[in-house]
Amino acid sequence: MTVTVAEQIRSRLRIRRELPSPEECRALRIASGITQGELATAIGVTRQAVTQYESGTRRPQGRTLDAYAEAIQTLRDAA
Template sequence: MAATVAEQIRSRLRIRVDLPPPDERRGLREEAGLSQQELADIVGATRQAVGHWETGAREPRGELLARYVEAIRTLREVA
């Protein structure tokens, strides 16, 4: 069953709230010993995209946003 518009909006807003500032994203990745390429491979993005997300030049969107948030949450757990 497809999510309603309201569910999609709530979901995206929660995800955005859960995404830490760019410098913290980079720090979590580095602390875990992952390269930008390794994280990109995990979430299905390019290394350049991860670099942009970590500098704040761009923000992930759509399915990449959901995967990136899940990765960041996991990195927080292991930190």
Template sequence: MTSTVAEKIRSLRHVRLELPTPPERRAIREAAGLTQAQVGSAVGVTPQAVALWESGRRTPRGHFLEKYVEAIRAMQEAA
């Protein structure tokens, strides 16, 4: 049975993107033993972007938000 695009979209589960607070983000990264440069490289951004996210002066968006949340989850599992 072939489903329509609309049916496929409705059936998708939305991944909950929970972003910890800025101080928690930094603590998670440090507990994992990673630098801002290493996290930035994994996410595809500069170390300065990670520093801004950890300070709370900026918030990742779109694709970078998804990648950053995945990175945080991986760091939490590794710690």
């Protein structure tokens, strides 16, 4: 996977994107009509990983965190 300039800078500065609560992430996804499987495919993880993110039992890390945060922000902007 190619690392973007933004990812390199965030990594170097140890900047992490903040996520809404797991409950809000789930509500945004549902309100947008996106399935867990569709979101998982879009960010490159399994459906089970999205289930864990939305239940709060697991938090995305690294590039996955960036991709998930960007997807959630997109869902928020579309709402």
